[in-house]
Amino acid sequence: MLEKLRKDQWRRLEVLCAKRKLSGPQCDELTHLYRQVAADLSLLQAEYGDNDTSAYLSNLLQMARSKMSGAPKLNFFELVSRFFLKDFPIAVWRERGWIIAATGLFLLVALVSGFHVYLNPDALLLTSSKDSLDRYANESFINYYSEHAASLFSTQVWTNNAWLAALMVALGLTGFVPVYILISNAAAVGRAGAVVSLYNSPEVFFSYILPHGILELSALFIAGGVGFSLFVKVLMPGRKTRLQALGDGGKQLLMVAFGLVFVLLNAGILEGYLTPSALPVWLKISIGTFCLLAWIVYFWFFGSRQAQLLAEDEHGYYQPTA
Template sequence: MDLDAYVIAHRHEWERLEVLTRSRRLTGAEGDELVDRYQQVATHLSVVRTSAPDPQLVAYLSAILSRARNRSVGTRVTSWRNVVRYFTEVFPAALYRLRWWWLGTMAANVVVIAVMMLWLLEHPNAEQTLMSREAVDSLVNHDFADYYSNYAASEFALQVWINNAWVAALCLALGVLGVPVIYLLFTNIANVAVIGAIMTRHDHAMEFWGLLLPHGLLELTAVFVAAGVGLKLFWSWIEPGAQTRTQALAQNGRTAATVALGLVVVLMISGAIEGFVTPSGLPTWARLAIGIAAEVVFFTYVFTLGRNAYARGQTGDIDASLLEDRVATAS
């Protein structure tokens, strides 16, 4: 990299940020500019450190950023416009762009659950190798139903949300490795298949599905989304397409972060349903209707808002202005 050319190209931005950090009072617009320029200069510092680590320039930019970071505290109120834009454009567009990955993951897991349950129902002796007779009786008669009502609704909803958020986070974080995601999915669906087969064999199928589906539809969908996005991250370094592996990993990694933030809210909703609706005294048809409605809303959200945002060019990636710079070079 031609460091002199890079300095000439960006010095005015550094000087402007320095001016903002030294101003005694900032207007609202200047506060927003301070934060924006902080992000830009942080990118510049990263480029310099990577391509031409000049000690004096690194120290200069680090000092400016330190002052800007301290000054920015309290200078910018989170814009509700950005929050609304995230949930109406960025997040749904990311889900829509990666739809085939998580829809494929969902379909594959549903098939595996069905095959496992059918096999277990046709091989009753397998049940004895998985659980003792006493454990099966306890599961069927009270353990499964008691699981949803042993704790206060708010406490249980929080516990469920934390657990499912952790599973989704693991799928995204370990996605680049591929195999751990498949293992996590198999462990998750194997539990569903085994318990479902046992409950069905003992004539408690209605109870099983009536307690699982109200929250499970949206909850499992969120896990499948996380797994599908994680597997896309894995595939991006196997087959990066027209991009370099670094570019493909960077883009899909940023999109994975976008999806992770949105899934926190999706899992919060499913946790609330599991904590307050699943163990409620509502009839089974009403609980199922709530679960199906939540799932329909999610798919409508993806295939209306997401499709429209994607058609307008939104991909779920961060703004182009915050991406890495094209380094200036001298001719």
């Protein structure tokens, strides 16, 4: 019965919500109809509970609220711009302390592992033969970057590293996974560097690692630092509840995980095309360093700028808990 009486008003509200711009009288009409439809919805739910009509009115009221609040509808270009100019850089910038800590942990473990193997070469022979170590340093390590087509190799490296970064971010709440991945990879890099240095030369190792590795490893440092930061935020939420800390940290992790796909795409292109190229070593390392510095400037400029803009808005808006 109510549907027959109010159907025209519901349709009118739907028409007003679909309009791109509303005049003054139309805005007043929209407000009046919104109140009436809200009352109709309460009546329907009290008498019949949830049904198709009440679901329709709920959606209609949601559309009307959006229209009255003036919430902007972002198109695809605006969403992409917002992500790259605001969401991604500020998510990384806020966790720069943890990222620096992850970098320090990786470098420390890699140096300790590398020097330990380099200073104890006889220990290597307990796990591998001299021929296999020589073959790795002079053939496998070098041919790894050129034995497949550059496009295929870049794609494979990109997907593998993106998966590893996503794993560190997604399982950051454990606190253990990001640290384990960083330490295990650091130990592997240190050992590889020692083997190549012993059975070939340090110059060969760094000439193949640095052009792409400084950017590739930096992306993993970001993933590890941001992932571990979620564990700390939930463990010590401060003025937030743990649920709030988990929600805010989870949104930030999603931003970082998606953004790192593009950083690692850059690193994958360098590894597939630049590292095995015939360019002079100094030029290859310079290009890799330039790419890393470009990303650092990007995070610093946009991240710090957005952090300053949001500092006042976020200050003091925490739910007090016992």
